Amino acid sequence: MSTALDSRLVGFARALRGHGVVVGTSEVVDAGSAAHVLGLEDRERLREGLAAALLRRAGQRQVFDDLFDVWFPAAIGERDGVTSDVPPATLEDRRSRAAELRDDLARALALGDERALDELAARVVAELGALANAATTGSFSAQQALDTLAPQTAIAGALARMQDPAEDAAGGSGDGSGGSGGSGSGVSGPASGTNFASRFTRDELRSDVTAFRRRVEAETRRRNAEARGAERISRYAVRAPAEQTPFLLAGPVELDELRGAIQPLSRKLATRLAARRRRSSRGRIDIRRTLRRSLSTGGIPLRPALEHASPHRPDLVILCDLSSSVAGFSRFTILLVQALATQFRRVRILGFVNRVEDLTDQVLGAPPGSDLSGAFDDLSRMTRWHRNSDYGAVFADVVEHHLDAIGHRSAVLILGDARSNHTDPQFDRLREIAGAARHVSRLNPEPVRMWGSGDSVALGYSEIVDMHECRNVAQLREFVARLLPI
C-alpha cells in the first residue's frame, strides 16, 4: 500500500475527529485494508468502503460525505470532458452567461440527466463562482455562483420542457392539462391525458434543484481545497452534523432539519425510559408476595417477588423566552416536550418576552407534527412596551399570576439566554419560584464561557438554580433523558 494513501487516510480521519466523529486507530487501520481490498479505481465504492470502516452511526454520514469530497476529490483542477469558458468579465456578460447556463440546467432537469447535472455544476462553479482575485489565489464562492444562477428559476423552464412532448403524445384529448387541476384530472376516468404521478413533477424538480445546489457547494469545496489545502477547508467549509449544530447559529433550513429530528428523538427517549422503568422495578423484596409464592415450593422462597416502584411523574412547567434571539432554541425544546407530554403528569407552557402568556392549550391542543408557528409568532401578548426580553419583570409576573401552577411536585424549566438588557434581574423573585417548586433548572443556549459577559446575568441566576449549557441537540437530549421520570 502506498504511503501517500496512508497519510491521506490519517489526515481524513483527523478531519473527521475535528467534526466530532470518533475515529480510533483501529478504524483507520480497517479503512486502510478496505482501501487495499477495493482498490482506487471506483471512487463511489471507495467512499462506501471507507464509510463502512470509519463510521459508527448513521447521523455522521453527511459530514463524512462532505469531507470525503474534500480529501478524495473527483478531479484535480478543471474536470475532464467539461469545457468551461473563461469567466465573464462584465456584469452584462455575467447575466447572459447565467441565462445560458440556466437554460442548460432546465434541459438537464427535464431529462433527469445525472451526468449532465454534474458537468453543469462544475461549469457553474468555474464560470460564475470564480472570485475576482481568482487568478492569484484560485478561490471560488458557491454563494456567488448560486446567487447569479438562481437555479430555482429553472424549474418553470424544466416543467414547460417536460409538458411539451407530453402534450403531443396525449393527442389533444382536450381535458385539463394536469398539474394544477389535480382533482379534475383523475375523476373523468381512464381517458384523462395526464397520469396520476404527474402531479409530483413540480415537487420532484424542486428537490432536484436542492440537490443541484449541494453539487455546486461540493464542487466549490473541491476547488477551494486544492488552492488552500484540504485541512483548512475541512475545518471551515464543512457543516457539522445536525446534532452538533448550535441552536443560536441555526438558520431556517437547519431549524427545519432539527424539527424533522424530533419525532425519532422523542420515540427513542420514550423507549429508553420504558426500559429504565422495567429495570428499576428490580430492587426491594415484596415480602407478602414472596411468601405467597413460596407456598407452591413447600415454603422455600425460591422465586422472590420484587416490589413495583410506582413511577413518579412530575408536573412540568416550562418558562420559555420567545424573543427573536433565542426563539429557535425555545421552539425546538417546546416541540420536544410536546412530543413527550404523556410522560409527565401535567405540562404547563408559559411563553414570555417581557410578559408571561400561557401557551399550554395552543401547544398541547395542536396535532403532533404541526410546527406551531402561529402560537409562537404572536408576540403581542408577551410584550409590554418594548420587544426586548426582561427576565426580572417576567419572574415578578410569574410570582404574581402563575405561582399556583408551581407546587412541590413540579419541575420548572426555564429556557433562555439570561440576557436581560440591563434591567433589574430580581434575584429574589427567582428564589421565590425555586422555593415553591421541587426543582428548577435553566437551559442556556450560550456556551459557558459567554455567561456573565455583557448584559448576561447568567452567573447570578446560576447561583440560585441549576443552569445547564444546552447548545445543540446532543446536549438537549442528554438533559431531557435525565429529567424524564423513572
Added chain:
Amino acid sequence: MSTSAPSAAATTRFSSVDEVRERLAESGYLASDAIATTAFLADQLGKPLLVEGPAGVGKTELANAVAAATGARLIRLQCYEGVDEARALYEWNHAKQLLRITAERGSSDGWDALRDNIFSDEFLLPRPLLAAIRSEEPVVLLIDELDKADVEIEGLLLEILGDFQVTVPELGTITATHRPFVVLTSNATRELSEALRRRCLFLHIDYPTAELEQRIVTLRAPGLDDTLVASVVRLVQRLRELRLRKAPSVSETVDWARTLIALGATQDHDLSAELVRDNLGVLLKHQDDIQRAAVALDLPAPS
C-alpha cells in the same frame, strides 16, 4: 488486531464487488452499490457487519440473501429483552446429567470419572452462537434486532465477534473451523456500546433510489406495467419526503404493488386519485399520516 483473522477461515466467498451483486441478485436481492461493497468488505476483512436502517428496507433479508447466494446455512439468533447466555450461547442439559448420575450410582469408577463424563460434549445444548462457531459447514450467523437485547449480551458477543471463538469453562476454548459471515441488525432504539461497534463494519441501509426501487418492485411483484411501477415509486418517494410518523418502506411499496395487481390495475392510466385514496392504508399505518398524505397529494375527500 483487525487483521488477525483465524487461519482456518482464510477462504473468502466472493472475489469482487460485482460478483457479490450478481450472486445476491440471483437469490432475489437487488443490492445497492453501498450494500454490495460493504458485504464484499465484510467477507474480505472477516469482520461482522452491523446493519442499521428504518424498518422494512431489507436488513434481515440481506442475511438471508447472503446465505442463499453462498449456499451456507443460516443460523438466526432473534434477540428480545431478557435473552441470556442460556438462550444465546449454550446450556448444560441438566435433566440428562441427573439421569446419568443416577444411572452410574452403582458403578465403581468414582466421582472424578463421572464428573469428567457429565461435562462433556454429550450434555451440551448448543444455542445459535455456539452452533455457528462449531458448525462443520459454512454458515451465515444472523443476530437480529440486537438493540432489543440487554447490554450484558453485548459483552458476551465481543469474544465471538472479535476472534470467532467461544470459551466454555468446563471444555475450554472452541475456535471456529469456518469463519461465519456475521450480520447484526439494529433498529437503534438503544445505543449499542462502542466496544461492539468497533468490532464491526457499519452499514446504514437507507430507502433505495427510485431506479433501484423500481427494479425491486418489478422483481417482487411481476405483472405490472413499467410506467405504472414508475408512478408507484414516484408516489412512495414523494410520501417519504413528507414528515410522517412512519414513512412507507420498500416492503410497503411491494405490498401496494401487489394490492394493485389484486385490484386489476396493471396499466398506468388505472392509477387514479380515488384508487390511491382508498388504498393508502397499505402504505401508511397511522391515521394522521393518512390524513396528512391525503392533503399533500391533493386527493379527493372520501364519498
